[in-house]
Amino acid sequence: MSPALATDARVVVIGAGIVGCSLADELTARGWSDVTVLEQGPLPAPGGSTSHAPGLVFRTGPSRTMTEFAKYTVQKFGALEADGLPCFDPLGGLEIATTEARWADLHRKAGLAASWGVHGELLTPQQCKQLWSLLDEDTILGGFHTPDDGLARALLACRAQMTRAEGRGARFLERHTVTGIERADGQVTGVVTDRGTFPADHVVSAAGFWGPVIGAMAGVDVPLLPLAHQYATTEPLPELDGRDDVRTEAGRPILRFQDRDLYYREHTDSAGTRLGIGSYAHRPMPVDPFAVPAFDEAPVMPSSLPFTEEDFAPSWQDSVGLLPALGASRVAEGFNGVFSFTPDGMPVLGESRDLRGFWLAEAVWVTHSAGVAKALAEWMTDGRPSLDLHECDLYRFEDAQRSPAYIEDRGAQSFVEVYDVIHPLQPIEAPRPLRVSPFYARQQELGAHFLEAGGWERPHWYEANAPLAEGLALPERDPWSARYWSPIAAAEAAATREKVALYDMTPLRRLEVTGPGALGFLQRMTTNQLDKKPGAVTYTLLLNEAGGVRSDLTVARLAPDRFQVGANSGADLDLLLRHAPAGVQIRDITSGTCCIGVWGPLARDLVQPLTRDDFSHQGFGFFKAKQTYLGHVPVTAMRLSYVGELGWELYTTADLGLRLWDTLWEAGREYGVIAAGRSAFNSLRLEKGYRSWGHDMTTEHNPYEAGVGFAVRPAKGEFLGRAALEGISEQNVRRKLTCLTLDDPAAVVLGKEPVFVDGAPAGYVTSASYGYTIGRCIAYAWLPASAAVPGTAVHLEYFGEKVPATVAEEPLFDPKMTRIRR
Template sequence: MTSAPQSDSPKVVVIGAGIVGCSLADELTARGLHDVTVLEQGPLPAPGGSTSHAPGLVFQTNPSRTLTAFARYTVEKFSALEADGRSCFTPVGGLELATTPGRWADLHRKAGWAASWGVRGELVTPARCKELWPLVDESMILGGFHTPNDGLAHAVPAALAQLRRAQGRGARFLDRHTVTGIEQQDGRVTAVVTDRGTFPATHVVSAAGFWGPVIGRMAGVEVPLLPLAHQYARTGPLPELAAANGPRIEASKPILRFQDRDLYFREHNDRLGIGSYAHRPLPVDPFAVLPYDEARARDLDMPSSFPFTEEDWAPSWEDARSLMPALRDAAVDDGFNGVFSFTPDGMPVLGESRALRGFWLAEAVWVTHSAGVARAVAESIVDGHASLDLHECDVHRFEEAQRSPAYVHDRGAQQFIEVYDVLHPLQPMEQPRPLRVSPFHARQQELGAYFLEGGGWERPHWYEANAPLVGENSESTKVPARDAWSARYWSPVVAAEARATRERVALYDMTPLRRLEVTGPGAPAFLQHMTTNNVAKKPGAVTYTLLLDEKGGVRSDLTVARLAPERFQVGANSPADQVWLERHAPDDVHIRDITSGTCCIGVWGPLARALVQPLTRDDFSHEAFGYFRAKETYIGHVPVTALRVSYVGELGWELYTTADLGLRLWDTLWAAGQELGVVAAGRSAFNSLRLEKGYRAWGVDMTEEHSPYEAGLGFAVRLDRGDFLGRAALEQLPPVARRLTPLLLDDPAAVVLGKEPVYVGGVPSGYVTSAAYGYTLGRCVAYAWLPPLPAGTDVEVEYFGEKVPATVAEEPLFDPKMTRIRR
């Protein structure tokens, strides 16, 4: 082992000098870190990875706000860069075509994202599409989405410009250095070993692209990405392009997407470049990719460029010629299958590894997002946190069941297939399913559960067994008809389940909620320091609290139950919560994920006590078992941990037991509840009911970018009980300039789903986070980030291009005095 470097100054070694590695070196040195070494196995400035063949299309608009922000920064940064007199970005704009009604509707949705995230864009007519791209057949087109600030990033020049700038600040770039090992000591990285020497390091960043799994294996770190080959071809010279472009004008027309046929187009002077996602997935083994010189010796342009497969290309070529008649007399001059990376969810993999401290990943990053990713990783290394929320990209976001090589392969290949698909926000993956099921799964199937998927779990969203309840009290609880989009992955049964919860009692499968056991002599003081509320109460207390980062942003929200003096059960959100706690935990604190070995049933509704009390000898009265209290007891033959909490706004308990006893617990509650009219209810009803109460969902309604006060969670912050992580930052926050704001849509039949722009006085001023129809209220409830607005303010939510009137409401919208929960 190599000893850890003795210098106090951080030594950063970046593996990979593609666009991400060069961008990262530039961002690190700009922040004052000058001991930065970038190692590259190929020759510079074009070492042969994905950067060296990237077509460079930058479409900024994305359903992910974070990816959009990454792309915006890439445009901003590359627009100001030059290499050898050449601009690193050509702002030709972007144009996405719709040739089917489904795509045209989706472009309206995409225009909404652009307005939500602050990207310039407009929906245009077929005639305008023809003006922007004269080669297209206007008769095929229903409309387009034009984004004038998009364009072409020139990846190799951009990498070179940033390389030179970083070198000017002290960074060194060493090509022809193949990494052969990662040294470590006491769980921390200490050095990078290459075929030409060893480089001590306090931080190592793998920006190796599709070689990421190779580097990760050296460090003992899983890198969940699948390299895939992607077809790209160039035509011969086209007179129509030669008339507009020339030797110094590579492109003048917008980058073009023909997503209905999985194609994109860009100009190369007088030739047309065409990329296709229409072919079968072509996985590549990163451990078998040839080194640069061997690849060249085998007549490959570079290691990441594989031979063109004509049989895969033929259908795409016909589709391209149908869109552009000028191609009917043209031919493809050359083509290749270029390798790049896909993850199980299509997002990058960023952050410091749990398995090896100081070892960072900046992987599965496309040129589009490269500068933004580099800035975020540099901020994380230098400042300890990024200025953007990164939870969608967090290296620890995947569950253990989602990290198997088979899962990464299957889901990565599917991500390639779905690159240009119109995807509903609730659309579940098809394979591999079922992967994770609760102990109640067989009973749920018997009740006709409609399952969606999250975190690998099968999650019932409603039960067809409740269909007969839809007609009950039909006049007072009439469910408005839905448009085709919002009716997907929804059923009127959801309304019946919500009503049954409000009027009787329902069982909810809460097993997928993450549960951590925190134990040890230091546990009370540790959790008190890590969270914002007072969790050091007597055993039997339950506390809603927050995890903050150093800048006061909401990393997560937790439910902490103190079950014994040194034992806590913590309800958390993601695997990253456990990693965060473990990184701060002293030696006398032990943290264990108990989710898979346990299960949970939420028993909620005005008859919840009537259901549970006869099954236990303990007193479940309000006086003996108050709200936000915990008790270890028995329900029939089953030992349970009962928490008096409710996220649907009704009386009830979360009942936890071990997985082996879960089915017995379900059957016990189900049999006892028959005379009370008990129902099984799904996630859709749960979401409706929690929004009526204004209960937030971390990662959707608030993230690290938001303070507790902005998110309406100031009640969970106790400044009178001593120091905690993030407190100092909270005390320095400026006045609140935005709030998570409840909206009620004015039209009882209107529905929105989330991420839609919100207009105040005709100006886009924020965006919707969560939304669901409130069946108790008879209106759709939407929460949105907006400037502070008084209740009663009129706003508009844009849904598929239509402005839907809404009104700012007071919260909580339902049962403001909490009389239904506290009874």
């Protein structure tokens, strides 16, 4: 048995904060008893972020994964006690709105709560005041109340879990400063401290803002930035007396005033009840983790920095405006507490590929701590987590996003945006442009409107096509759905259906897999039959051991021992590299290559005159590949189409990309060629029913549920995840990814909205876009199989409004595939 699955594995966890204690509890509960937790400070309050964390637990957010983490934290801590005191107080949470934008966002958040299974309700100003009597109800428009959220007592939860873990064999050692990580042959072997060395098969860095320090010892980059966050407490307020007692610390819901980047919680002791105020409204204050003093050298504790009153002054005035009773009080004490932020605000979880057995559990707040620990413990003991973690994966960041400058810039912006209203399409503002395709100059000339993903500039529409949109009869959009959208997208979609368009597909990840064992390796890793003649292209899946969809791939066999793989993320490359046998080479060729999608009924008319090879349907069939020349440019052409039209993906090296674009553009003038963007692309792919991994399907879904069971060929032999699919079919699954069309042609949704069947929440939307060809919005959603029957009436909730929809037969466009196979 491998070290990752051995029940007698020796585990060393670095850090006895809330994550380390939770992980020790979760691991020992699963039978791993040889667990040592090392802490540089004194226990039970070692001086990291846990020691000063305010303990707010609000579960609802745009990430389902983070919501599930928080839900488990509430569930677990709600059942724990230490010294007869509860580790979680279900006080509820109250978010109030003082602007129309925030009030609309709270309606959207109520929809997210329904999608993710969190109970919540929207309140009037008067109802908000009943929960928080100090509020000036004239300043607020309403609130969102989640009665099961509340206050986690982090240090008590640490103690409770330490006691349970110690009872199962774990040990917690205080005042052990880690000075090195031992390794041999790419495997971690131990942890060196100032008080001895501890052998280990697994080492978990749960060091919080010291994560980069521990990572450096292991030779592993940890992309996080520690930043200081202001927290102040008032003098005792008589207005708060009467509802709290020392046992519960607080009696009112945790209050968030996000329009001013503020939150409030009560602190009750023998002197009375004070108000704690946390602020994200100040300038970012980065902290060098390598310069943070040890516990005995810090004035208070390492994570507590001196309070900067001048930074807090505006927040105090905003607080007095919301809670007028504060006008007679003052700040009694405060500090700037250090927390961890990543470039995208999400945790960093997973095992290093370069140092096996070295795990990261970093940038995790108390809110999500128990959920993260459970997922990581499953990963370590079972080989996989039950929850999809692609948003938190260690390898989600591109190389261009791992520079110290990028981490500092984006980490600081993550702090600024903690309470901002973020649109699902909203791009980062800086650093841009970072990664551009070879066509970037031409795209700028055409007035491309760029959004960003993975560091890439991605055109979403082109102003040059504005004349094509004149006179189009399109429904008027609400302000939210109109952001990052243009009616030009409708014109570009129509041009793709009627003529021909060029799409920049360069940001899609491309891997080259070579070597005498390449075919056998890819056969074992993926679900479809790849043993075909060179020139074949196959759509296939990467599964985990439980049969969940880790990714979907297109695999082109370009030679007997050479394959080009179209992948989704760095996690795909990571998985393949971990499993590749000797003699198989895997290389990421994305940055050195580029791709143009040429799609539309006139695609062949455009491309055929540029090559001497036969691009007819008989000479170049669907899902085939050829290496040829278009004009002066060598290309790898693949007969694929993600938009449901005739066409090809054309690949060449980056140095020839501009020449390829110009060649196609000049040849296409007589056919009315246009450049088209991602907005039209997404509409077209949903009309065709094509799935988007990470949105429509993840490791939590099997292929038959997701509607991609056609890519599974059990008869070909053994492959990863095959055994888990035995006995499963599209006929016996209990849930399905389902196509919905909105009944009102003017209605639009964007994704993650709850879906109601017979008036009760039954699922949620994964992807949505207006289908310009069919004249109404399309939404894909996860629903119980009993409801996924064409003709079933459902409704979606969009900003509090009920939007009727109907389950539709898919695909909505060209179900017989006649257009794509011309």
